[in-house]
Amino acid sequence: MTKRREDKQADLLQGTLDLLILKALSHGAMHGYGVGQRIAQMAEEMLRVEEGSLYPALYRLEEREWITSEWGVSENNRRARFYKLTAAGRRQLHVEEESWRRFALAVGKVLQTA
């Protein structure tokens, strides 16, 4: 039963996490650890995500063909899996950014009038 609740939380976060991953990768290919670092920078530690949950999200995005991956060599000369945005992923990023922006605007308006 506990698993169910966790899943629900993950579902809520998943959309946001996907967007953040796509955004993180928009500057170029990066391994999983780097993606995590970059999200942490961007979100200024506002999102306290379990770092491990990054990986299933990465695989899911790869399944949707928004990102691709290949084994490469990291900055400290270790074997690491690098992720890269695909053209479809870039389009998806734009779509999601746009809808987020609109959503944020709407929420802002509601808060001002209320």
Added chain:
Amino acid sequence: MGWMKSFVRRARGLWRADEIGREIDEEMRFHIDMRAEENVRRGMSPEEARREALRRFGNRTRVRERGYEVRGGGWLETVWHDLRYGARVLRKNPGFAAAAVFTLALGIGVNTTVFTLCNAFAWRPLPVRDPGALVRVERVNPDGTRAETTSYPDHAYFDEHNQVFAGMLVYAGPAPLTMSESPSEAGAADAGARAEVAQIAFVSGNYFSLLGGATQLGRTFTSDEDTTQGTHPVAVLSHKYWQRRFGADTRVLGKTFAINGRQLNVVGVAAADFYGVTPLVPDVWVPVAMQNSVLPIFDSRDRGATFFRSVGRLKPGVTTEQAQAEIDVLAGQLARSFPETNERVGAAVEPASSFARLDGFLRTMFFLVLAADLLVLLVACANVANLLLARASARRREIAVRLALGATRGRLVRQLVTESLMLSFAGGALGLLLAVWTLDVVLKVVLAGLPPEMGVVNTAFDLSPDVRVFAYTLLLTLVAGVTFGLAPALQASRPDLVSALKQADGGAARVRRRGIFRLGLRDVLVGVQVAVCLVLLVGAGLLIRGVRKGQSLDAGYETARFLVVEPNLLSLGHDAARTAEMHRQLSERLQALPGVESVTLSTRTAGARKTAVAAVAEPGAQGGGRQLRAYYTMVAPNYFETTGIAVLRGRGFTEQETRETAPRVAILSEATARRLFVPGEEPLGRRVRLGVAPARDAAGRQFEPEPYSPSCEVIGVAKDVRSVRISEVDDALVYLPLRPTNEVQVWLLARTRGEPRSVLGAVRDEVERFDRGIYPNVTLLEETVAQQLLPARVLTLACSVLGAMGLVLASIGLYGVISYSVAQRTHEIGVRMALGARRRDVLRLVIGGGMRVVLAGVVAGLIGAAALSKVLVGFLYGLSPLDPLAFGGVSLLLATVALFAMYLPARRAARVDPVIALRHE
């Protein structure tokens, strides 16, 4: 993401499962190492840095699992596991698996067989170029019925005036005709060389070119070879015939041979893969313009001779509807120009992409047999479902354990259904093989059983399974697998864990249903089996009794001791007087044979056409001017005496009246007289008008499609007979004297002294000795009549075989259920016997319970059979579709078999030793 793509990806994931796990582990390790290094840089001790990194990463097992969910085998892995598990379970119970698979193979096999036959016949595209663009142009009779055929002049008119077809072809036949070496060669070689029967088709000059038919040798016909009557005696051989008769000799080109005594030159041999559009492959194709001289039983120039089949190839972009509209206009023009033959006659455009259409009678047959097949499959499915239910009880503990360990019910049902689908797929595959094998055997048997006067018959049917057959079998397999698998799976996975886990013997815990309201699924299945089986058997019983009745129907004339001789004298091309004289001489010579009692002549009525008959209006008489359409036959004076048809009033014909100059006379059947004249009016001495005036062809030869008489006197009334169709009394039949001018095929009826078969050879030899140029058909009249019962016989056979299969399956099912219930109740029976129950009581207990179910099934089956039996009416020859003997007999048979199937396990129960049974606990 498409279904296929997902499958491929999952399959790859399943294949690389270990590698994916390792990759995820490596990625996580890298992440944690990086974080630890970072932490060290920030000043933590290595141990602390590592701990912190691990903490921040979170639950690694869950990351690995969820990563694998996305990247691994996913749903495919579940299916794969189910399959492996299922295979293991089935391997552990080979007896059960084999029984289920064979039962299903039988059920699916019979279905696939019938479907394949129908597919080859009605759905498979014709083996010609672009069959989709071909349409048939068929005559529509004034009463709205379809003729499937048309006349040659009508076809020619359509061909010439239409704008919708790229071309039109026409053909007649194939028909079995006599084929011999040409007289000159035969005479030189061996005077005793036997002619043989070959299948001859008459086709238009463009037949091959329009269908895209290639040749092995020589050429096909040119379009001018069918324009002028009788001037191009050429022929193209089929590949098979060329091989069989001419040993694939390439020197066959230019050879001559004779069909019906008419010489023809071989100009080509068709390619091996060319069959044309006829389901029977002809041995020889001959231009249609040769038909009148080769087979002068009808004249291709006669607009009333509707024996030709017309096929058009639609121009690209033209639809069937457009073609129909155009043909409607042309048919209207014909009706105005030739009212005598074409008034109110239309033409229908029908797709001709396969050998035949499934309509009318064929469709009835097909759906009847297919429905019976499906019923057998239903019985088979019920059997397998019962087996599964019994096994599910045995597996209750296994299932309960899995439920207790946290498997969801859906997961378990999926597992169980996967197992049943594995069974059904094995059954389906085996059933397909069974069908292919059966068809092979059946086709060989059928072809071998054809009468010798048909010659060697080759069919163009392709009975190998194609996409349609595979799809049908697959559908049946899937539906069957889910049908018989789902109900037991749902019942087995019902989560009543506690009782199942507590009891060592799961079944005993359940109170055996005693009351009426606790009918188990298994009882319902057996009831359904019995009911279905009863429906099938009642069908078979009705048909058997119907055919019996058909056989015993009094034709109204004698059939037992008669030979039919068709000498084909017209093929010699003599004038009418000479032909008539030859008929007379031949009948005298046959009469002189020791085994022959008497010989008479007549024109054939079976399959005959009708002609117009009208009572001539006379002043003073009532009811003059009534009209009807009647069958007609022209007979020799001794016809009535020889065949035993009684002339009830008036008299028969005299020798005098067969002369051309004699006054015209006719004899009417009772029904004709009744319908033509007012009741009580004296028919004798009245005059009737017959037919339409005969046409004369270009040579001035009088061609009589129908008898014609402006007025003739009724001199007799004959007893009604069933000469056209054995199933019904002729509604109207007129007898006329056979005169020498009648250019019609005549058959000789020879009444034999003993068994007609024993005289058949002698009669045939005598006819051949009479004139070496003719090649007669000699058959038994009884067999000719019996052939009319063939469709009913085929249906009877199919229904009997299927009914027997259903009966065997249902008995096995019943036996299994009772055996199982006895095994379950051993303990209870032991207790009863310990308390003083006798064997008889035990037998009654076991059989009584089962019999209730059987009787309920019988009642349901009787109701179903009564509702369905009406569709068989056409095959019953007047037998009531509620025939009590068929219904009662079948019910009794079924109940007896059921009783026996239950008795065996019941006896076992009665022999239970109470001591052992009680210790069983």
